Amino acid sequence: MKQAYESSRLFLLLAAAAFSPSCSQPGKADNKREIHTPSAGFIADTKQGRQLFVEYCSQCHGRNGKGTKQGPPLIHKIYRSDHHSDMSFYKAAQLGTYQHHWHFGNMPPVKNINPEQTGHIIAYIRQTQHEAGIE
Ligand code: HEC
Structure with a gap:
């Protein structure tokens, strides 16, 4: 039941995202949904990326991107850039x-x-994949 509820909630969120106003620097996804990417001239910083990863992603993907019971490792060959x-x-x-x-x-x-x-x-994830010999 919980799973079904979460799926429908995710669907609503996806629908809301699909119909939200476009931004100035959209990237095109294969399914034509606009995915927002950084504006031109953006320079990625792996140090900031590490802190942001801990803040936003580590709850599920683990402190060093190695995964938890709630999410997969991103430091994994299926997430290298030729696959994802x-x-x-x-x-x-x-x-x-x-x-x-x-x-x-x-x-x-x-x-x-x-x-x-x-x-x-x-940038932080790509660097960490590289250091782990994944890329
Ligand atoms: C609430 C848990 C949760 C959080 C928070 C989370 N993720 Fe995930 N993420 C998952 C799960 C679960 C999957 C695996 C889905 C599958 O393929 O089965 C996933 C998959 C992914 C994928 C693969 C997508 C694809 O196309 O297959 C990427 C990339 C990713 N996460 C990046 C991130 C990043 C970056 C953050 C932080 C900004 C983040 N995730 C935060 C749970 C989470």
Whole structure:
């Protein structure tokens, strides 16, 4: 029952996100939903990304991106950039994602995070993947 409730709630959130006004620097997702990305000239900072990751993502993805009981590791070969592009990270943060690779349930959209913050987080994750020999 809980699962069904969460799925319908996620659907409503996805619908709301799909119909929200567009921003000035949209990136195009394959399904035509606009995914917001940082504006031109943005420079990602891995140090800020690490702090933001702890704040916004570690609850489920673990303090060092190694996963928890609530979410998968992102320092994992299926999340390297040839399998999950940076756009899939912007998309996951803004719209959430349905359970499809694992059995942790859905990822809800991350509240109050902007594309720049997500950009810093992606840089941190790519660096950490690289250090782990994943990329
Ligand atoms: C409430 C828990 C939760 C939080 C918070 C969370 N995630 Fe997730 N995330 C998940 C789960 C669960 C999945 C796995 C879905 C699946 O594939 O089964 C996932 C999957 C993903 C994916 C893969 C998406 C895809 O296309 O397969 C990315 C990228 C991701 N998360 C990034 C992030 C980032 C970045 C943050 C922080 C800004 C974050 N997540 C915060 C639970 C969470």
